[in-house]
Amino acid sequence: MGLPKIQFTPDAIWAFVANHGEKILVAIVVLCSLPLALGGINALRLKTRSSAEEPAEIIRLATNAENLLSRPLSPDQQKELSKNIRATNNDQNAPLESWNPTDIGRLSVDAGINRPLLGDIQRRQIPVIFPLERLVATAGVVAIADIEEFPAGGDPSFANDFPDMEMMENPMSSQATIISPPAKKMPYVMLTGLIPYRKQFDEYVSLYSRASYRNMERDIPIWHDFAIERLEVTPGGGRWEVIDLKDLYEEWKDTWTGAAPDIIPQQFILPAAQNLFNTDEVPVGYWGFLPTLAAQPTLNGVDLMGGGGGMGEFGDGPTWGVRDIHPWAKDEMKVLLEDQKKLALEQQDDMEFGGQGMGSGMEFGGEIAGQSQGTFSPFNDTEMGEEGSEMAEEYDDSMMMGYGPDGESMMNELDYRLFRFIDTSVKPGCLYRYRITLRAWNPNWMLPRKFLENPETAEQQFIQAATSDPFPSLQSTPLHVPADNVLLTRLLLREEKKLYGLGVSDQELLVLDSNEDSGNFELHSITSKPGQVVGCKKGSRKIKQWNNKRISVPSHNVDSGQTLLAVTGQQTIDGKKRPGRGFIPPEPLEVLIANTAGTLDVITAESCEETVRKYLPTIPGFQPPRPVDPTMMEEMEMGF
Secondary structure (H helix, E strand, C coil), rough: CCCCCCCCCCHHHHHHHHHHHHHHHHHHHHHHHHHHHHHHHHHHHCEEEEEECCCCHHHHHHHHHHHHHCCCHHHHHHHHHEEECCCCCCCCHHHHHHHHHCCCCCCCCCHHHHHHCCCCEECEEECCCCCCCEEEEEEEEEEECCCCCCCCCCCCCCCCCCCCCCCCCCCCCCCCCECCCCCCEEEEEEEEEECHHHHHHHHHHHHCCCCCCCCCCCCCCCCEEEEEHHHHHHHHCCCECCCHHHHHHHHHHHHHECCCCCCCCHHHHHCHHCCCCCCHHHHHHCCCECCCCCCCCCCCECCCCCCCECCCCCCCCCCHHHHHHHHHHHHHHHHHHHHHHHHHHHHCCCCCCCCCCCCCCCCCCCEEECEEEEECCCCCCCCCCCCCCCCCCCCCHHHCCCCCCCCCCCCCCCCEEEEEECCCCCCCCCCCEEEEEEEECCCCCCCCCCHHHHHHHHCCEEEECCCCEEEEECCCCCCEECCEEEEECCEEEHHHHHHHHCCCCCCCEEEECCCCCCCEEEEEEEEECCCHHHCCCCCCEEEEECCHHHHEEECCCCEEEEEEEEEECCCCCCCCCCCCCCCCCCCCCEEEEEECCEEEEEEHHHHHHHHHHHHHHHHCCCCCCCCHHHHHHHHHHHCC
């Protein structure tokens, strides 16, 4: 029998499919099902749940473990456990938080997979302007140079500029003369804070480094102005009010002789290119200037007290604002100073830390530079047409990462820049709180709509940040502006008490008040008793000067407005007694007072020592140091 002939004609193929197609499909389905069947058989054979994996068994084991861990330990076990545990922080959630962060930031722009394949079509968005951080406020009173009494071209630190004050030729022959330069008391509140510079820069980089329209002038943060809100705390609670900076600036021009110099390193302050404003509309930037202080009173033209013109912790020299710098800046300056010293030792070079000063003597009468013609704008492409024909010049990614087109770095290792403002419109004795709102230029202002994700943002000129947290916080005691006089205390020898016309049992307090003629600071010796307001009437007692001349003190009525509550310790020291065996030091002198705000304050002789030493020559009865005759010294040496 011969083999059947196989034909591959279309009719033969269709006939074969019609007769045997269902068999072929069944075979394919069976073959594909075999792996599933084998997997099921294998699961039944190997993956069957054992008795140890039953829910009831798991619950029983968990309960046993919990009982084991929570059982009370014997004293020996507790002692052994205390020896083995060395870590001070046993936070069980710390390992989980280390690999499961809750704060997820933007993907870095340098990640390779973050680069689009067919060109970036990201449109420009509005950045978040971050608020001022760690606002700090300090209050005080300073004596600034009086512009009304200041002679033309004169320097208040020299006595010969004042015709009514003469220098003594021979201090041994006549009464010492106190030279008190003209001054004006100025209560103030110094506000300092931190501008989140690096954080704000990163925000701009994340938004505009891959934007469809890029411009170096727009793609870095540029701050404009700020608003300061002040709450005067009253029995009724008070309300927040915005300080009028223009009116305050006009007052400064009328009362200040100029601005004091600054020695704050430049890297701590915003560059001028990133704090642009029209001086006709905004009078002061983020780093506000401070007034020039009056010279301290001197004795016969000899400054025995050092420079400065303030009281309390400030007023030491013309750069008095450096003592009120932000705590963060103090720590950073210490680190930079140490690095600078190490670098100087390595390079054997006399490199000085501090950078260039901010300059001094800025006269308010002069014209302050600023663009005032037309529309003030930091962007040169604001007049760009709708079609965007005047596109910004191309620049690489390194420019967006903080470097300008000339290669100069626009960022350094510091994360913050300093903010400073002095509020001189406060009233002595009042309580305040503050908060600040920053405002920056909108980088999308007046750009064509096709580049923007939200076209309406092109009409918005500025972007406002969130308002900073109040300082002091609503749960803390408000900031107290001191009165224009200060209560002080000191230790006295028995002989000194006689010199100042005090009895042995009299309790003396010092009042740092105003000189009626010059307006500068001067000391007054006041006797007071607990329960009384510290003060005295004009000429309440007489004292004998070292030239046997008797004078009446004080020269005018003195009223501190503060009440003496209690005194502990010993003020009078017997200088004739020598410490010997069994000597017991006296209790430190402390004075409890109630100030004008109704709060209690403790004054110690130690805390007042520096201020008393500075202004002691202004107190009636002060005996200046007498020059020693050289012939007398020779006779004394020959006698030994």
